[in-house]
Amino acid sequence: MEAKKLHLENSLNELEKGKSLIPGGVLGIRRPYNFVEGEFPVYFDHGKGGRVTDIDGNEYIDYLCAYGPMILGNREKEVDDAVIDQIQNKGFCFSLTQKYQNMLAEKMNELIPCAEMSLFVCTGSDATSTAIRLARSYTKRTKVMRCGYHGWHDWCVEVKGGVPEKLYEDVFEFRYNNLESLENLLKEHGNDTAAVIITPLGHPLAAPITEPKEGFLEGVKELCKQYGVVLIFDEIRTGFRASIGGAQKLYKVTPDLAVFGKAMANGYPIGAVTGKAEIMKEGESNVFISSTFFPNSLSYVAALKTIEILERDKVLDKIWEKGEEFNNKIDALLKKYPVGARISGIAPMMFITFDKNEDGSYKKKRNDFYTQLIRRGVFLQPYHHGYICHRHTQEDLDYTVKSIEEALQYLTEKY
The missing domain is CATH 3.90.1150.10 (Aspartate Aminotransferase, domain 1)
Structure with a gap:
């Protein structure tokens, strides 16, 4: 009816x-x-x-x-109460950073297989773009191989209006669960490839969700190792949802860097980049990462409380x-x-x-x-x-x- x-x-x-x-x-x-x-x-x-x-x-x-x-x-009352308490009794936007940033980074190290150091931003697009900048600085290379949706910034946005071609001419797409498509790109561009960024679970727009075939993610990791490329897992959707440690924990493949967001703070705006310390340390001085709102503590407090509930319950x-x-x-x-x-x-x-x-x-x-x-x-x-x-x-x-x-x-x- x-x-x-x-x-x-x-x-x-x-x-x-x-x-x-x-x-x-x-x-x-x-x-x-x-x-x-x-x-x-x-x-x-x-x-x-x-x-x-x-x-x-x-x-x-x-x-x-x-x-x-x-x-x-x-x-969610516990999360909102923690945020309200922060607003009323501590404040959240200052010239200097509050300690909750360190507390959340420690929690990331505890839970995420690839995590050694982390930095926090406001959105998933901020996180993916930061990870690419870190990888390019670390490798001193330019090109990027991508698979999945990675946000609205110039290098990856799928609708190209207002974006000069030169801003994405070094970014190449390969197909999920098709190792040969990545291998062919790396054969041609591997010596100048800084990063491979991929959603470990395939979730293309308007198409069925696809889990990795046996050996696919392992094969991507091996190709990255072979060509000296930074492997980035885009876990914006799978992080704190597929498992507490993300899809990398679920599928037992550890990348060099990973980006998180969405579920980690139950609706409060946050993005995170985490991974190997030697790559993350490019953010100390070689790569400029700064925003008025990146250090705001409300999303850190929300994330800490959300993760506490995820684990406890x-x-x-x-x-x-x-x-x-x-x-x-x-x-x-x-x-x-x-x-x-x-x-x-x-x-x-x-x-x-x-x-x-x-x-x-x-x-x-x-x-x-x-x-x-x-x-x-x-x-x-x-x-x-x-x-x-x-x-x-x-x-x-x-x-x-x-x-x-x-x-x-x-x-x-x-x-």
Whole structure:
């Protein structure tokens, strides 16, 4: 049965107002064309735990989790209380750094296999760009081989408007799980390659999530060693989610450097670069890394409290347990209703995609499927994978499975 269309008048009116004030009304990946236009809300009002409510009063079970930061849930009291205490009793923005930076770096050393030294920034793009600058300084080389999404800065942004070609002409892409594509690039450019940066779990835009084939990450590491290249794992999404030590711990392959962000502070803005001390020390004097806001302590305090909760409550073990059961149920439904959809990923990160076909009908099926879910109060995105957070309840997950079955039944009847 087709679900009733949502009332979204306030969202749509606010968007029209926003277009006169902000380019596009909202920026980048949050624009309506990245969802199903006219069916998804554009503005949220509030959230609690694993649920969010839009400005029209519609409530959703939120599996996008702010594109990944919400590992615990919205308005997590212990984390917010720690931040509020810092604001009220210590302050957080000073001319000099507070000790929480050292405390977080010590925690990184304890948990992350590659960590010997760390530095902290505000965003994932800050972190990936810092890691590239460190690697170029350390190797005295220029070229970079990349695989995955690494942010919006000039060297890696995928939309090239406003970016001169000379700013990315030394950056080359290779294919995930295709060691030969990297090997060929290094044969040609290896002597001038500073870094290989890769997402250890493949999560390309609008395509299924892919785990590494046996020997792939090991092969990437060996090629980097062979050519004297710095290996960087982009763990912005997998860090503090795939495992407490990131995908490098899950897959037992240790890079030279790694970058983290998103889940490590449960929504507070932070990015981190960590790795071998001899490379990180390029940041002492050879590489300039500075910002008014990098030393602000609120995100450090939030990260320390978030990590404390992750460890104390064995949060990731619980997410894996919930996620595996959830994904298996969805997989069974997709086999029961063969509409051309499939689920991919790992327990904490899943994605329901539709296989492409020649007539392009998969696009209509995809839009109809995600339309039926959002109308039922399930917030998943057609072009980006979803997440399980700690505060998603069994009731949430069961309702979502039921809603997915109803959406698949609708597609079966329609197509």
